[in-house]
Amino acid sequence: MKFVSTRGAAPAIGLSAAIAAGLAPDGGLYVPESLPRFAPREFDGRNDLPVIAAKLLAPFFAGDALAADLPAICAESFAFPAPLRELATPQDFVLELFHGPTAAFKDFGARFLVACLHRIRRETTQPLTILVATSGDTGAAVAAAFHRVQRFRVVILYPDGRVSPRQAHQLGVFGDNVRALRVAGAFDDCQHLVKRALADPALRSQVPLSSANSISLGRLLPQMACYAQASLAHWRAQNTHLNFVVPTGNLGNALACILARTCGLPIGRIALATNSNRTLADFFAGADYAPRASVATLANAMDVGAPSNFERLHWLYPNAAQLRGEFEVHAVDDAAIRATIHKRHACHGDVFCPHTSTAIRTLENLRERGESEPWAVVATAHPAKFDSIVEPLIGAPVPVPPALAELLARPSSAEPLDANYAALRRLLTPRA
Numbered sequence: 001m002k003f004v005s006t007r008g009a010a011p012a013i014g015l016s017a018a019i020a021a022g023l024a025p026d027g028g029l030y031v032p033e034s035l036p037r038f039a040p041r042e043f044d045g046r047n048d049l050p051v052i053a054a055k056l057l058a059p060f061f062a063g064d065a066l067a068a069d070l071p072a073i074c075a076e077s078f079a080f081p082a083p084l085r086e087l088a089t090p091q092d093f094v095l096e097l098f099h100g101p102t103a104a105f106k107d108f109g110a111r112f113l114v115a116c117l118h119r120i121r122r123e124t125t126q127p128l129t130i131l132v133a134t135s136g137d138t139g140a141a142v143a144a145a146f147h148r149v150q151r152f153r154v155v156i157l158y159p160d161g162r163v164s165p166r167q168a169h170q171l172g173v174f175g176d177n178v179r180a181l182r183v184a185g186a187f188d189d190c191q192h193l194v195k196r197a198l199a200d201p202a203l204r205s206q207v208p209l210s211s212a213n214s215i216s217l218g219r220l221l222p223q224m225a226c227y228a229q230a231s232l233a234h235w236r237a238q239n240t241h242l243n244f245v246v247p248t249g250n251l252g253n254a255l256a257c258i259l260a261r262t263c264g265l266p267i268g269r270i271a272l273a274t275n276s277n278r279t280l281a282d283f284f285a286g287a288d289y290a291p292r293a294s295v296a297t298l299a300n301a302m303d304v305g306a307p308s309n310f311e312r313l314h315w316l317y318p319n320a321a322q323l324r325g326e327f328e329v330h331a332v333d334d335a336a337i338r339a340t341i342h343k344r345h346a347c348h349g350d351v352f353c354p355h356t357s358t359a360i361r362t363l364e365n366l367r368e369r370g371e372s373e374p375w376a377v378v379a380t381a382h383p384a385k386f387d388s389i390v391e392p393l394i395g396a397p398v399p400v401p402p403a404l405a406e407l408l409a410r411p412s413s414a415e416p417l418d419a420n421y422a423a424l425r426r427l428l429t430p431r432a
């Protein structure tokens with residue numbers, strides 16, 4: 001399989017090259033030249049996540065140097081489960097993607113990216129520095145995945161004081177080849193600094209740099225596997241399609257769901273839940289696509305005003321009217337996030353993180369409208385990561401899962417950094 005740019009002005013390249021490159025040279029995002037088409041029964045006899053992932057991703061790896069390693073890459077990346085749990089309310093399900101080491105769905109993509117990059121660079125001796133700007137969850141997932149992997153360094157930039165206390169703690173526990181920088185500024189400042197460094201050829205000739213942001217194919221492709229496993233399990237049990245509500249920021253996770261459906265998996269409708277960042281909601285309501293600055297919300301990992309994967313969605317559905325007919329978007333504000341967390345705990349004893357709560361609220365909207373089909377809400381993070389928001393709303397402590405407890409028990413520290421490019425450059429450059 002070859003990969004082409006969404007902007008159509010870059011040569012088609014293989015998977016390894018596309019993963020290593022990140023952005024295409026014409027500024028576009030890499031997308032598969034064509035999409036494979038599966039019938040659900042082709043997965044018969046396959047139940048485990050790594051096995052389903054290897055089958056689903058094989059066509060994307062065909063002809064690439066990584067193809068023979070795909071089963072091993074999947075085994076390393078899908079080392080924890082993604083259970084589909086039934087809620088007390090009929091036909092409501094939750095797909096839990098937070099059972100990895102940093103308790104957010106990004107663990108799957110980050111581990112897959114490392115498993116690929118590590119092999120792509122196996123002949124290279126020079127270390128590669130991965131620069132990551134994070135609004136909370138990406139940095140920890142990337143740090144955990146690359147921690148102590150030889151020939152890689154990770155530098156994380158996060159907005160000081162604007163991530164949850166436990167997110168901040170997680171970012172600072174790794175040490176070794178991971179540096180956490182708490183930036184005096186907003187997430188947009190962090191992202192701006194990273195973009196500037198990646199666009200600085202003089203710096204890059206001294207310090208080989210790469211990124212691990214949500215446009216990476218190495219993060220996008222593996223996320224399809226969780227949707228495949230859940231929809232196949234549902235198909236086998238009930239012989240119907242499963243619909244999904246996906247909490248959405250940069251559209252990576254939602255796009256994986258959409259791609260899995262396009263590849264023939266038994267997925268029905270897809271609804272996108274956002275927070276008060278209304279770029280997608282306004283576009284789907286008929287306005288022109290208008291990226292804008294982000295606003296801070298309780299669901300901080302979805303504080304995105306310019307969803308980076310929108311360009312891929314547009315590539316898949318070039319006709320705006322058709323695209324609008326394909327999905328619906330519900331924007332859920334902080335008051336509704338709070339009310340939903342409180343109510344679901346009071347009524348059913350369920351505890352959701354603020355991100356998942358936007359999707360729960362969206363499902364409630366659909367049910368109020370009379371939807372009776374089976375729907376699965378995607379739970380993108382464990383609520384214990386956001387204890388400072390969730391615990392006051394439910395009036396009880398949130399039990400901490402063992403992997404997260406282990407991280408929180410370690411000491412944590414981050415280096416301060418001014419939101420200033422010269423300061424970052426100094427810090428990245430080896431002293432003479």
Ligand SMILES: *Cc1c(COP(=O)(O)O)cnc(C)c1O
Pocket residue numbers: 104105106137138214247248249250251252253254301302355356380381
């Ligand atoms: C990153 C993140 C999201 C948003 O995912 P996208 O792929 O950027 O749309 C939602 N919830 C949580 C907990 C996240 O960490």
